[in-house]
Amino acid sequence: MQVYLSSLGCRLNEAELQTWAQSFQNIGYSLVNQVDNADLAIFNSCAVTSEAARKSRQMIRKFHRINPRARLVVTGCYASLEPQELEKIMGVDLVIDNSDKDILIDRVKDILDVPVMPEFATEPGESPLFSRNRERAFIKIQDGCRYRCTYCIVTVARGEERSRSIDSLIEEINQLHQAGVLEIVLAGVHVGGYGSDIGSSLYQLVETILDKTEIPRIRFASVEPWDLGESFFELFKNPRLMPHMHLPLQSGADSVLKRMSRRCKTETFAELVQEARSHVPNFNVTTDVIVGFPGETDAEFQETLDFVASQPFGHIHIFSYSDRAGTKAARLLNKVTKDIKKERSRSLHQLAATLKCQQLAEQVGTSVEILWESSSQELVNGKHRYFGYTPNYHKVQLDLPAQYSIERKIIATQLVAVSEDNLLVGKISKDTLEHFIKNNRINIQQL
Ligand code: SF4
Numbered sequence: 001m002q003v004y005l006s007s008l009g010c011r012l013n014e015a016e017l018q019t020w021a022q023s024f025q026n027i028g029y030s031l032v033n034q035v036d037n038a039d040l041a042i043f044n045s046c047a048v049t050s051e052a053a054r055k056s057r058q059m060i061r062k063f064h065r066i067n068p069r070a071r072l073v074v075t076g077c078y079a080s081l082e083p084q085e086l087e088k089i090m091g092v093d094l095v096i097d098n099s100d101k102d103i104l105i106d107r108v109k110d111i112l113d114v115p116v117m118p119e120f121a122t123e124p125g126e127s128p129l130f131s132r133n134r135e136r137a138f139i140k141i142q143d144g145c146r147y148r149c150t151y152c153i154v155t156v157a158r159g160e161e162r163s164r165s166i167d168s169l170i171e172e173i174n175q176l177h178q179a180g181v182l183e184i185v186l187a188g189v190h191v192g193g194y195g196s197d198i199g200s201s202l203y204q205l206v207e208t209i210l211d212k213t214e215i216p217r218i219r220f221a222s223v224e225p226w227d228l229g230e231s232f233f234e235l236f237k238n239p240r241l242m243p244h245m246h247l248p249l250q251s252g253a254d255s256v257l258k259r260m261s262r263r264c265k266t267e268t269f270a271e272l273v274q275e276a277r278s279h280v281p282n283f284n285v286t287t288d289v290i291v292g293f294p295g296e297t298d299a300e301f302q303e304t305l306d307f308v309a310s311q312p313f314g315h316i317h318i319f320s321y322s323d324r325a326g327t328k329a330a331r332l333l334n335k336v337t338k339d340i341k342k343e344r345s346r347s348l349h350q351l352a353a354t355l356k357c358q359q360l361a362e363q364v365g366t367s368v369e370i371l372w373e374s375s376s377q378e379l380v381n382g383k384h385r386y387f388g389y390t391p392n393y394h395k396v397q398l399d400l401p402a403q404y405s406i407e408r409k410i411i412a413t414q415l416v417a418v419s420e421d422n423l424l425v426g427k428i429s430k431d432t433l434e435h436f437i438k439n440n441r442i443n444i445q446q447l
Helices: 011-026 050-066 077-081 083-087 098-112 154-158 166-178 202-212 232-237 254-259 266-279 298-309 338-363 430-438
Strands: 002-007 030-032 040-045 071-076 092-095 136-140 183-187 217-220 244-246 284-291 313-320 367-375 383-389 395-401 409-418 424-427
Touching: 002 011, 002 050, 011 030, 011 040, 011 098, 011 136, 011 183, 040 050, 040 077, 040 098, 050 071, 050 077, 071 077, 071 098, 077 083, 077 098, 077 154, 083 092, 092 098, 136 166, 166 202, 202 217, 202 232, 217 244, 232 266, 254 298, 284 298, 284 338, 298 338, 313 338, 338 409, 367 395, 395 409, 409 430
Parallel strands: 002 030, 002 040, 040 071, 071 092, 136 183, 183 217, 244 284, 284 313, 395 424
Antiparallel strands: 367 383, 367 409, 383 395, 409 424
């Protein structure tokens, strides 16, 4: 039985795909990376914006067009918000709500009556591993959110907070590390809310991961800038916890944050960034900002520019507000025109680029451990170009003679420059290279 798994949207959707992949392999299914030859296709949809919902419908139709023979199962936020719409789309055999994701495999087995083949089962943790790249894995630690930001449909689609047990997470992380994963990304809807329903906390989870696993690098996916707890940033003393957090700000004007029902004012946000950097000086904070939220005045937008300019952001994702049916914000008056949104997005992009250059310049001259991931296939002057990320999540490139392969290696690298397209340029010292070669920790290819 061949299964094709695909998702749209957030890291959480991606992490769920990985968990289902392991479960399907445990019951003897094999994974295919094209829908063409699949017997069963699972699509984890997204509906965070109307555009994402449109793309979800488009992908579902495409899967059925390419392979009408495959049983097609759709889950995710679009399935939870518009199940009736979904059932009308040709080829959809089963719609599974977000709240049933933990029992998706059983539902598929029972309802679609698909066979179970234990004889082909892979041992838990046995490769082949299913993840976009094989050195990093996304781990779903919790689902749902108790808050009601006025523009957010995710809290509607994903329901109340539900945390996975620390034991099950430790077991999964150790299995993934055994299978060769070197970096994990802890993902959820409200990551800071981890443990609220099981008498635990994000602090306790991270502390236990640091204690009961040997995974070299631990990261967070997007984390709302509240509910992190008093001494949260103490944890970053441990070098295995990567000094970067993506903390969505959304606006730099407290009056706009109030209309968004956000739980973090600009002053508190600034204190959080400061506290992070008091523990790790080059701690990198990246963020999201929505421009053109209903009622946003020129003065409020200027407040956003001023506040953003005062923070050391390494990268800013900028979104132009769009109504999402089913949210409170969609019913707010004084919508901002398209042209004004465009103009505000343009000036914020400019500021974001300046801040990014400043952050990158601060990294030059330092030496850090990089997890080298992929490399370019084609040779440039007899060299492959490798890509990886610094611990504080800045992208780095490095050119290396073709006979060396450093994919999926963590190597001390000097950061020597910033490239034209805003990537850091890395250099591995001759000594480090020779040390790695001597200890067979680098593959030498016969050319
Ligand atoms: S905290 Fe995040 S997930 Fe929760 S309602 Fe607000 S934006 Fe949505």
